[in-house]
Amino acid sequence: MIIRECSLALVLLVSAWAFPKPPRTIPPANPSDPDRLPDGIQKRVLVLGGGLAGLSAALELAERGYDVTVKEKSDVFGGKLFTRRVDLPGLGAFDVEHGFHAWFFNYHQFKDIRRRLKIDNNFRVWKAVHYIFLDYKPETIYSEGPYPLNLLGIISRSPNIKLTDAILSSLMLPDLDFFDYDTVYQKYDNITFDQWATMRGVQRDLNDILLRPALSVTLNEPRAISAAEMLMYMQLYFLTNAEADHREVTIYSFGKAILQPWLDRLSELHVELHSNYSVERLTISDQGQVTGDSKDAVVYDHVVSAMDIVGTQSVLNATLSYYGNKPIITDSLSKLWSKVSRMKLAPPYKVLRVWFDKQLNASTPDILETPQHTPVNLVAQYHRLEQEASAWANKTGGSVLEFHLYKWAHGDVTDDQVWTIISPTVKLIYPEIFERMFNILGYHVNSFENFSSFELNLQMFRPNSSFPMECGLPNLHLAGDWLKTAYPSALMERAVSTGREAANQILLSDRVKQVELIVTSSKGPGIL
Ligand SMILES: Cc1cc2nc3c(=O)[nH]c(=O)nc-3n(C[C@H](O)[C@H](O)[C@H](O)COP(=O)(O)OP(=O)(O)OC[C@H]3O[C@@H](n4cnc5c(N)ncnc54)[C@H](O)[C@@H]3O)c2cc1C
Ligand SMILES: *[C@@H]1O[C@H](CO)[C@@H](O)[C@H](O)[C@H]1NC(C)=O
Ligand SMILES: *[C@@H]1O[C@H](CO)[C@@H](O)[C@H](O)[C@H]1NC(C)=O
Ligand SMILES: *[C@@H]1O[C@H](CO)[C@@H](O)[C@H](O)[C@H]1NC(C)=O
Ligand SMILES: *[C@@H]1O[C@H](CO)[C@@H](O)[C@H](O)[C@H]1NC(C)=O
Ligand SMILES: *[C@@H]1O[C@H](CO)[C@@H](O)[C@H](O)[C@H]1NC(C)=O
Ligand SMILES: *[C@@H]1O[C@H](CO)[C@@H](O)[C@H](O)[C@H]1NC(C)=O
Ligand SMILES: *[C@@H]1O[C@H](CO)[C@@H](O)[C@H](O)[C@H]1NC(C)=O
Numbered sequence: 001m002i003i004r005e006c007s008l009a010l011v012l013l014v015s016a017w018a019f020p021k022p023p024r025t026i027p028p029a030n031p032s033d034p035d036r037l038p039d040g041i042q043k044r045v046l047v048l049g050g051g052l053a054g055l056s057a058a059l060e061l062a063e064r065g066y067d068v069t070v071k072e073k074s075d076v077f078g079g080k081l082f083t084r085r086v087d088l089p090g091l092g093a094f095d096v097e098h099g100f101h102a103w104f105f106n107y108h109q110f111k112d113i114r115r116r117l118k119i120d121n122n123f124r125v126w127k128a129v130h131y132i133f134l135d136y137k138p139e140t141i142y143s144e145g146p147y148p149l150n151l152l153g154i155i156s157r158s159p160n161i162k163l164t165d166a167i168l169s170s171l172m173l174p175d176l177d178f179f180d181y182d183t184v185y186q187k188y189d190n191i192t193f194d195q196w197a198t199m200r201g202v203q204r205d206l207n208d209i210l211l212r213p214a215l216s217v218t219l220n221e222p223r224a225i226s227a228a229e230m231l232m233y234m235q236l237y238f239l240t241n242a243e244a245d246h247r248e249v250t251i252y253s254f255g256k257a258i259l260q261p262w263l264d265r266l267s268e269l270h271v272e273l274h275s276n277y278s279v280e281r282l283t284i285s286d287q288g289q290v291t292g293d294s295k296d297a298v299v300y301d302h303v304v305s306a307m308d309i310v311g312t313q314s315v316l317n318a319t320l321s322y323y324g325n326k327p328i329i330t331d332s333l334s335k336l337w338s339k340v341s342r343m344k345l346a347p348p349y350k351v352l353r354v355w356f357d358k359q360l361n362a363s364t365p366d367i368l369e370t371p372q373h374t375p376v377n378l379v380a381q382y383h384r385l386e387q388e389a390s391a392w393a394n395k396t397g398g399s400v401l402e403f404h405l406y407k408w409a410h411g412d413v414t415d416d417q418v419w420t421i422i423s424p425t426v427k428l429i430y431p432e433i434f435e436r437m438f439n440i441l442g443y444h445v446n447s448f449e450n451f452s453s454f455e456l457n458l459q460m461f462r463p464n465s466s467f468p469m470e471c472g473l474p475n476l477h478l479a480g481d482w483l484k485t486a487y488p489s490a491l492m493e494r495a496v497s498t499g500r501e502a503a504n505q506i507l508l509s510d511r512v513k514q515v516e517l518i519v520t521s522s523k524g525p526g527i528l
Contacts, residue, residue: 020146020241021521023108024487028504028514035513037065043510046071046292046300048279048315051079052492053479054306055262056113056499060515061506062269069272069300071279071293073311076255077263080308080451081492083255088442091355095253095388096444099351100367100380100402102126102247106236107493108518109500114258117265122257126247130365131213132429134372136160139209143238143245147525148173150242158209165203172200179235179524181488185459188228192456196227213371214238218491219406220346224455236488236520249367252387279307281318282476284329290476294322302509304502305468306479308450309343316340332472342461343482348449350375350405352418353382355392355442359399360432368429376425378404398441408447415445452482459484465501474509477502487519 037043043066047054050072062068076082078098086096103110103123114120128142137159143150155166175188175196188196193215197207214233215222238244250257263273279293282303290303293315305312316337323329366384370376382400383393389400403422410421419440427434462484468476479502481495489497497517504514 019525021239021523021525022241023106023518024521026487026517026519028516030508030511030513033507033511033513035064037510037512041065042067043302044069044298044300045302045304045506046296046298047304047306048293049073049079049305049307049311049480050077050273050275051306051308051480052081052495053481053499053502054079054304055266056109056496057304057306057477057479057503058266058271058499059113059116059262060500060503062266062271064507064512066506067270068266069298070266070274071277072273072275073278073307075276077273077275078254078259079495081254081259083253083259086444088355088444091442092392094392094400095255095386096353096446097254098446098448099404100249100378100382100385101254101492102249103492104237104248105243105246106240106488106520108520109496110493112518113262113496117258117261119258119261122250122252123248124251126249126367129245129247129369130367131209131369131371132373133160133208133370134428136205136209141210143242146242147239148177150238150245154210155206160209161205165205169200169202169206172197172202174526175200175231176234176239177524177526179231179239181232181235181522184231185226185228188231189226189459190457191227192223193225193227193230194223196231208372213369216369216371216377216406218346218454219349219451220454221407224453226454226456226459228459229454232488233490235524236490239525240521249385251385279311279315281315281322284319284323284333284473286326286328288329288332288472288474290473302475302477302506304477304479304499304506306499306502308480309340309345309452309482310450312340312478312480313343332468335471336463336468336473339461339463339467342458344453344455344458345449346451346453347407347409348447349451350408350418350448351446352403352405352422353444354401354403354419354440356399356401356433356438357397357441358436358438359383359393359397360401360430364430364432370429373425373429375405375408375410376403376422376429377406378402379426379429380404399438415443415447418445419443465498466505469505475506477505485519487522489520 045066045068047058047070050070058068080098083095083097087093128140131139155161281294283291291299320333366381368379380402382389464484465478479498483498507514
């Protein structure tokens with residue numbers, strides 16, 4: 001007991017000196033090179049994959065005079081942010097996304113892109129996060145003031161967390177206060193987040209209410225996720241400064257709010273955009289230059305591979321098989337494959353959107369997180385978020401609700417079975433839907449299994465954006481949310497940041513001034 005009290009005192013003492021950590025700028029490595037390719041020089045870049053990572057690389061390069069071609073397997077661009085026009089019998093056509101997303105304070109590269117595309121007005125602030133639990137009272141979590149006052153505020157407002165439990169859990173604070181991105185994976189990638197919480201004596205209520213909910217947004221199996229990865233999430237989304245957990249959402253579909261303006265800008269810069277184009281394998285010259293892809297005769301100067309894990313693995317595997325008898329090429333490819341082949345996927349998930357004939361009462365939150373109601377993780381009231389759904393709801397008195405169903409464990413089921421399977425759980429969340437007998441007018445289901453796994457012991461194999469160069473493929477670059485970065489980043493921000501890194505490697509090799517990156521501090525608030 002004495003030891004625990006002393007440690008709390010120590011932590012509070014340290015925290016009193018805690019400083020918010022401003023983001024850090026990574027300046028161009030070649031500041032005196034010209035801002036764009038000199039007139040008369042033509043350079044062709046092929047970008048594989050039209051998700052956020054690929055679109056980010058394409059934007060930087062096209063703005064600097066490159067001839068960029070983007071090839072995307074799906075019929076729509078945007079990757080996991082994609083939006084499709086969906087026809088619902090009897091209701092009309094609606095924009096439906098892959099699933100609800102939120103943008104956070106530390107999304108510095110994404111904010112820069114938003115500003116340049118002039119789409120900031122398509123976002124609005126999402127103030128407090130509402131949670132309900134099975135074994136606790138509902139929580140409304142918002143952060144005010146600098147760390148650690150924001151943390152103490154949340155604990156003191158909580159109807160669930162007992163101060164004594166917070167004190168007993170104080171042994172976890174040094175790992176947060178003295179977070180160090182440069183060593184955290186060495187220390188904690190070999191244990192799960194749950195093992196870390198046990199080791200640090202984090203009390204169950206604090207873990208269930210403050211820590212575990214953050215974990216479900218990774219779509220990963222909570223019992224397997226790496227402690228290091230989760231501590232990095234805490235740094236990125238909570239610890240660096242008082243605003244770190246502030247979120248924003250779009251007021252139109254992602255297609256209208258983000259992707260169309262982005263694609264329009266790329267078209268204006270003469271980027272060739274090919275959707276519905278599945279890349280099969282790379283073509284590589286006898287000198288080890290990657291020249292493009294096997295369905296296209298054009299020879300490119302550089303290739304950015306910005307596909308998801310499944311796409312990257314299948315393209316590399318096919319390339320390796322094809323060049324099997326050319327050691328000069330396969331030596332490099334095998335080195336690359338040795339890391340890429342180790343990457344794994346998170347469990348399958350579904351996103352269900354339902355059009356109802358009635359609306360939930362006005363006191364229900366726009367977005368509700370339900371970390372203990374597996375398989376439902378989140379319910380978003382789209383008619384309160386996006387204009388199109390809002391207009392429809394105002395006209396008809398109906399509502400549009402989206403249910404995120406992570407860790408789908410009910411196997412292959414048809415879309416019309418999904419609602420029946422989750423109904424008992426939804427009844428616990430919003431009984432009103434059943435008591436007032438809401439009718440379903442239409443629905444749409446997205447089913448996927450391609451989200452990156454961040455389970456323990458993967459970081460040592462995770463390649464970074466310049467790893468192909470290290471393998472002897474100097475004009476191939478990687479981008480995507482599954483790569484390793486030299487600074488804390490995750491999800492959409494990691495996708496756009498690695499896209500910019502890939503562009504920067506190309507700019508440096510062609511002696512064009514690189515683009516700066518603004519990144520989250522690697523050090524926790526307790527480190528001066
Ligand atoms: C339900 C859900 C909710 C999420 N919520 C959030 C959130 O709130 N905040 C947040 O920051 N992030 C969130 N994310 C994560 C975010 O969507 C991703 O991190 C990000 O979009 C990944 O971008 P990417 O470009 O790296 O990969 P992807 O979006 O996967 O793009 C890769 C692209 O490569 C294409 N491709 C694959 N194979 C080939 C091939 N052979 N040829 C050509 N193209 C190919 C794919 O079709 C795809 O378009 C969420 C994700 C999901 C699924
Ligand atoms: C994800 O995986 C599904 C199949 O599981 C696939 O159809 C889809 O194209 C993949 N990519 C994206 C961005 O969803
Ligand atoms: C994890 O790695 C650390 C540091 O290398 C080591 O001290 C610890 O024993 C390892 N833990 C497990 C469970 O392997
Ligand atoms: C995609 O391409 C295939 C053939 O490559 C074609 O049959 C299909 O109609 C195309 N789909 C779209 C949406 O363009
Ligand atoms: C790699 O390709 C071979 C055939 O060339 C196939 O048998 C194997 O399943 C593929 N592996 C992956 C991970 O795609
Ligand atoms: C729908 O009605 C609400 C409440 O009156 C209003 O705030 C909102 O702007 C309306 N939506 C649209 C698209 O007109
Ligand atoms: C509104 O819905 C919530 C959640 O279902 C419920 O707890 C609350 O009692 C309802 N309020 C009214 C006024 O119906
Ligand atoms: C990738 O990792 C290598 C080896 O650790 C390092 O030298 C290189 O700078 C890293 N690249 C990026 C873009 O971080």
